[in-house]
Amino acid sequence: MLRIALQKSGRLSEASLKLIKECGISFTNGTGKLKTIADNFPAEFLFLRDDDIPRYVADGVADIGIVGENVVVEDRSEVVITKALGFSKCRLSIAIPRSEMYEGIESLQGKHIATSYPNILRDFLNKNGIDATIHEISGSVEIAPSIGLADAVCDIVSTGSTLMSNGLKEVEVIFRSQAVLIQTPVLNEEKQAILQKLLFRIEAVQNARNNKYILLNAPKEAIPAIIDILPGMKSPTVLPLAMEGWYSLHSVIQEDQFWEIIEQLKAAGAEGILVVPIEKMIY
Numbered sequence: 580m581l582r583i584a585l586q587k588s589g590r591l592s593e594a595s596l597k598l599i600k601e602c603g604i605s606f607t608n609g610t611g612k613l614k615t616i617a618d619n620f621p622a623e624f625l626f627l628r629d630d631d632i633p634r635y636v637a638d639g640v641a642d643i644g645i646v647g648e649n650v651v652v653e654d655r656s657e658v659v660i661t662k663a664l665g666f667s668k669c670r671l672s673i674a675i676p677r678s679e680m681y682e683g684i685e686s687l688q689g690k691h692i693a694t695s696y697p698n699i700l701r702d703f704l705n706k707n708g709i710d711a712t713i714h715e716i717s718g719s720v721e722i723a724p725s726i727g728l729a730d731a732v733c734d735i736v737s738t739g740s741t742l743m744s745n746g747l748k749e750v751e752v753i754f755r756s757q758a759v760l761i762q763t764p765v766l767n768e769e770k771q772a773i774l775q776k777l778l779f780r781i782e783a784v785q786n787a788r789n790n791k792y793i794l795l796n797a798p799k800e801a802i803p804a805i806i807d808i809l810p811g812m813k814s815p816t817v818l819p820l821a822m823e824g825w826y827s828l829h830s831v832i833q834e835d836q837f838w839e840i841i842e843q844l845k846a847a848g849a850e851g852i853l854v855v856p857i858e859k860m861i862y
């Protein structure tokens with residue numbers, strides 16, 4: 580059985596659970612439970628504070644975990660980052676009171692900065708030759724300037740609303756982060772095989788998110804031009820319609836090419852274009 584650590588509650592928890600669900604893994608989680616076994620996959624889930632996840636995975640208490648890259652890099656635990664998951668994107672930034680002037684990094688010289696990320700911040704300050712004092716605090720970093728504890732903060736920014744409501748402005752982005760899957764350095768063969776199974780499913784889910792299924796109708800003479808536009812997994816499916824001389828073409832297009840391709844298809848003579856989400860996609 581593979582032990583998987585997930586965040587109990589916070590920025591990552593909802594998206595992590597959604598990914599697990601889309602991988603076809605279900606469990607009955609009595610709310611507030613710290614541990615649960617999957618109904619249909621050889622896995623056990625541990626629900627932990629995100630900050631603790633790298634350590635549990637490094638120690639082998641959990642085999643793998645889903646956590647913010649920011650937490651992994653700050654923690655310096657010996658874990659392997661297996662895969663970037665593309666959700667819960669955020670940045671670690673330095674922010675100062677809105678009323679303060681900022682003229683570049685030099686403005687931080689001699690300042691007091693409150694943070695829960697002393698390691699990443701120290702590296703950044705050293706690299707830039709800034710001599711500032713780091714105050715390590717474990718939470719509610721954003722109030723430090725208003726209570727006179729620090730001149731600046733270094734904290735996670737996602738929408739920016741926390742900074743805004745505390746009268747702070749973001750002046751330096753020092754690290755960009757997203758959710759990652761981490762694993763313990765040594766996994767036995769059996770667990771490795773379960774992990775491969777899970778990674779295969781995660782990839783199918785990620786591919787599906789980046790692609791759409793497209794169906795369209797076209798007259799026979801337009802088909803060659805349309806095939807040139809549609810990449811497809813191999814080549815598009817072409818099916819005759821009941822109406823003489825007309826065909827239905829099916830293919831897969833990438834989300835980011837979507838609007839451009841639709842324009843080209845219309846120009847080439849496509850009609851009745853349908854674009855539908857894909858649930859899973861395996862190459």
Ligand code: PRP
Nearest residue numbers: 589590734735736737738739740741742
């Ligand atoms: C971070 C940070 C802020 C908030 C910023 O906390 O400490 O409180 O997110 O988000 P916003 O820009 O959307 O307002 P996080 O979710 O990482 O929680 P944690 O520090 O308790 O783990």
Ligand code: ZN
Nearest residue numbers: 589628629630
């Ligand atoms: Zn946390």
